[in-house]
Amino acid sequence: MKITIVAGARPNFIKIAPIIKAIQQQQQCNENIHYRLIHTGQHYDKNLSDTFFEELNIPKPDANLEVKSGSQAVQTAAIMVAFEKELQENPTDLVLVVGDVNSTMACAITAKKAHIKVAHVEAGIRSGDITMPEEINRIVTDSISDYYFTTSLWAGENLLKQGALPSQIHFVGNVMIDTLYQNQNKFSKPTFWDTLALQPQNYVVLTLHRPSNVDEENGLITLLQGIESIISDKKIIFPVHPRTKAILGEKTVGLKNIIFVEPQSYLNFMFLIQHSFAVITDSGGITEETTVLGIPCFTMRTSTERPETVSIGTNYLIGTTIHELQKTYSNFITNGLKTHSIPELWDGKTSERIINILMKMPI
Numbered sequence: 001m002k003i004t005i006v007a008g009a010r011p012n013f014i015k016i017a018p019i020i021k022a023i024q025q026q027q028q029c030n031e032n033i034h035y036r037l038i039h040t041g042q043h044y045d046k047n048l049s050d051t052f053f054e055e056l057n058i059p060k061p062d063a064n065l066e067v068k069s070g071s072q073a074v075q076t077a078a079i080m081v082a083f084e085k086e087l088q089e090n091p092t093d094l095v096l097v098v099g100d101v102n103s104t105m106a107c108a109i110t111a112k113k114a115h116i117k118v119a120h121v122e123a124g125i126r127s128g129d130i131t132m133p134e135e136i137n138r139i140v141t142d143s144i145s146d147y148y149f150t151t152s153l154w155a156g157e158n159l160l161k162q163g164a165l166p167s168q169i170h171f172v173g174n175v176m177i178d179t180l181y182q183n184q185n186k187f188s189k190p191t192f193w194d195t196l197a198l199q200p201q202n203y204v205v206l207t208l209h210r211p212s213n214v215d216e217e218n219g220l221i222t223l224l225q226g227i228e229s230i231i232s233d234k235k236i237i238f239p240v241h242p243r244t245k246a247i248l249g250e251k252t253v254g255l256k257n258i259i260f261v262e263p264q265s266y267l268n269f270m271f272l273i274q275h276s277f278a279v280i281t282d283s284g285g286i287t288e289e290t291t292v293l294g295i296p297c298f299t300m301r302t303s304t305e306r307p308e309t310v311s312i313g314t315n316y317l318i319g320t321t322i323h324e325l326q327k328t329y330s331n332f333i334t335n336g337l338k339t340h341s342i343p344e345l346w347d348g349k350t351s352e353r354i355i356n357i358l359m360k361m362p363i
Helices: 010-028 050-055 072-089 102-113 133-144 153-162 175-186 217-230 242-254 266-274 285-293 322-335 350-359
Strands: 002-007 034-039 094-098 117-121 147-150 169-171 203-207 235-239 258-261 278-281 297-299 315-317
Touching: 002 010, 002 072, 002 102, 010 034, 010 050, 010 094, 010 175, 010 350, 050 266, 072 102, 094 102, 102 117, 102 133, 117 133, 117 350, 133 153, 147 153, 147 350, 153 169, 169 350, 175 266, 175 285, 175 350, 217 235, 217 242, 217 258, 217 322, 235 266, 242 258, 266 285, 278 285, 278 322, 285 297, 285 315, 297 322
Parallel strands: 002 034, 002 094, 094 117, 117 147, 147 169, 203 235, 203 278, 235 258, 278 297, 297 315
Antiparallel strands: none
């Protein structure tokens, strides 16, 4: 079996690492399975790309499509053009895509039009917010995939509603958690840890990346000022994307308690998360990691595609206003973290299940 694995952005790299490891384990047992790794180049900053390959022991990609940035349409089109040529020159039995970035959708469409089977890892998750580019990517990818690997039973129900057959859906767990468990003993202090006199639980991690939060200068400043007023007794570590930092410009000088740092490598970032007092974010993936690590997480969104992190895990879905953050955070300070546990099959063995299933498929 020949599998073409696609990765394009930071979350993809974290998800493909254990999948490749599971394939390599099968190869060591003389199983007839081979893979070709394609990096679309959607994320090309070293801290968003190369470092992840190095730290997670991901082999050098067989090809880098080098599409880089652009509008949603420009980037998606560039990926499709380049990936079509890749498939023509390197025939495969299956294209495996992960997550919900532009590379996921673009490569799934290209593969299907070339009559190649598609497997979608992390299929079926839905936020219900069609204004999110990721939601469109999920819906389109799931509408044409052949094999669905889900993180929850709820995701499988979404796929059934969309018309997928039960035989196509495989509840396997969460590959992000495979990577967490496989690398937890390697989490390492970032270079600024000692300089800033950071200690376990004396800081909060902040991440913001959604356009509604970061693309408008005055709104972003107001949001950061509000967060700083609520978290007044702890440092706030904000790994900030260069584009967001450019939007802020010199206005960061008025924020005394928020410390702006460069985007972090996986091992450094996970060290920060593991030892933090809490996390404030608008990300989806981070809520999975905080759930497994038992870290309180306050998600500034009105919807989530990972409801199990709220119903089972440590995540609080609080909306987008400072008032809601203030209310929920204050309740947490008064009453402590809510009762929580780890979702079913988030056990570090998801990638093994995926590859075992694929090897039995009549591809």
